[in-house]
Amino acid sequence: MSEQELKALRVRIDSLDEKVLELISERARCAQEVARVKMASLAEGEVPVFYRPEREAQVLKRVMERNKGPLGNEEMARLFREIMSSCLALEQPLKVAYLGPEGTFTQAAAMKHFGHAVISKPMAAIDEVFREVAAGAVNFGVVPVENSTEGAVNHTLDSFLEHDMVICGEVELRIHHHLLVGENTKTDSISRIYSHAQSLAQCRKWLDAHYPNVERIAVSSNAEAAKRVKGEWNSAAIAGDMAAGLYGLTRLAEKIEDRPDNSTRFLMIGNQEVPPTGDDKTSIIVSMSNRPGALHELLVPFHENGIDLTRIETRPSRSGKWTYVFFIDFAGHHRDPLVKSVLEQISQEAVALKVLGSYPKAVL
Numbered sequence: 015m016s017e018q019e020l021k022a023l024r025v026r027i028d029s030l031d032e033k034v035l036e037l038i039s040e041r042a043r044c045a046q047e048v049a050r051v052k053m054a055s056l057a058e059g060e061v062p063v064f065y066r067p068e069r070e071a072q073v074l075k076r077v078m079e080r081n082k083g084p085l086g087n088e089e090m091a092r093l094f095r096e097i098m099s100s101c102l103a104l105e106q107p108l109k110v111a112y113l114g115p116e117g118t119f120t121q122a123a124a125m126k127h128f129g130h131a132v133i134s135k136p137m138a139a140i141d142e143v144f145r146e147v148a149a150g151a152v153n154f155g156v157v158p159v160e161n162s163t164e165g166a167v168n169h170t171l172d173s174f175l176e177h178d179m180v181i182c183g184e185v186e187l188r189i190h191h192h193l194l195v196g197e198n199t200k201t202d203s204i205s206r207i208y209s210h211a212q213s214l215a216q217c218r219k220w221l222d223a224h225y226p227n228v229e230r231i232a233v234s235s236n237a238e239a240a241k242r243v244k245g246e247w248n249s250a251a252i253a254g255d256m257a258a259g260l261y262g263l264t265r266l267a268e269k270i271e272d273r274p275d276n277s278t279r280f281l282m283i284g285n286q287e288v289p290p291t292g293d294d295k296t297s298i299i300v301s302m303s304n305r306p307g308a309l310h311e312l313l314v315p316f317h318e319n320g321i322d323l324t325r326i327e328t329r330p331s332r333s334g335k336w337t338y339v340f341f342i343d344f345a346g347h348h349r350d351p352l353v354k355s356v357l358e359q360i361s362q363e364a365v366a367l368k369v370l371g372s373y374p375k376a377v378l
């Protein structure tokens with residue numbers, strides 16, 4: 015390509031950028047107008063709701079449907095995710111607590127869902143994320159709920175039994191783990207590998223094959239593992255890209271998770287009910303009396319009404335020995351007439367039924 019051709023293309027890009035810039039600014043002014051209208055139409059004592067997850071899900075879906083390339087749908091939606099995040103911040107900067115410290119996959123999930131224009135607050139434990147939301151110190155919390163290799167995150171499920179929380183959204187993240195070392199690590203003398211217990215489990219076979227005799231030490235998070243390695247010469251950490259970048263570690267081996275499709279699902283928790291989008295999920299907790307056929311009775315109404323169950327998990331109820339609660343996710347919104355009638359049927363059989371929330375299915 016000649017110098018002249020390049021120059022002409024760059025002039026074109028500059029002029030397109032000017033238009034993109036002007037359009038984004040116009041969009042941002044529109045969002046400011048939306049905020050003004052929301053404020054003006056408040057009833058006495060009513061608190062304004064600036065963040066609308068159902069609307070954001072629709073905007074992103076529309077972008078993906080209309081996108082003609084060459085950028086991929088996900089890539090395009092990610093760009094719009096950030097534009098919306100900045101527009102919303104003009105209305106109200108969201109405060110989001112997540113399972114920290116900085117550099118965790120939960121932080122990456124929070125950024126994927128809300129974009130980067132939020133004020134994010136790392137918490138030391140899942141329960142603290144719940145408490146921070148309950149106390150009103152933040153608008154939303156982000157917690158992991160299940161991993162495709164290792165299953166449920168029990169701390170999260172148990173926290174739902176202790177706090178009244180609304181699930182406002184979900185996001186899924188591909189989890190890639192790397193073996194990370196610091197500048198001073200003697201790579202042939204590694205005698206300890208730090209990581210979160212879930213991550214150690216997700217890389218178990220790889221560790222058995224490559225570091226069978228090295229001590230595996232479970233710490234509170236992958237980011238904590240990365241932090242420890244920074245100051246030690248004989249240790250390595252298993253963590254993801256964010257933690258590697260944050261603590262300046264290098265990858266001794268990449269993508270060492272045993273299953274290449276290793277993914278984690280995260281939930282956004284808050285206290286805002288989300289209206290239907292037409293493509294939603296609902297999460298409920300049900301406790302049944304301990305008698306034969308109870309689980310069958312619970313599941314039949316879903317089957318008979320053609321409602322797609324996406325997940326069912328059992329946990330001890332914590333209110334009696336050998337009594338259990340079921341965490342159930344299914345397609346649909348609790349305001350859909352069909353879902354409403356199924357929930358009514360179940361509540362007749364159940365000891366207790368609680369809707370944790372209906373929320374848009376993950377778009378990104």
Ligand SMILES: C=C(O[C@@H]1C=C(C(=O)O)C=C[C@H]1O)C(=O)O
Nearest residue numbers: 045048064065066069098101102
């Ligand atoms: C502009 C609005 O407020 C927020 C910002 C949005 C956006 O930038 O598109 C979408 C939904 C809300 O989270 C709105 O409610 O439409």
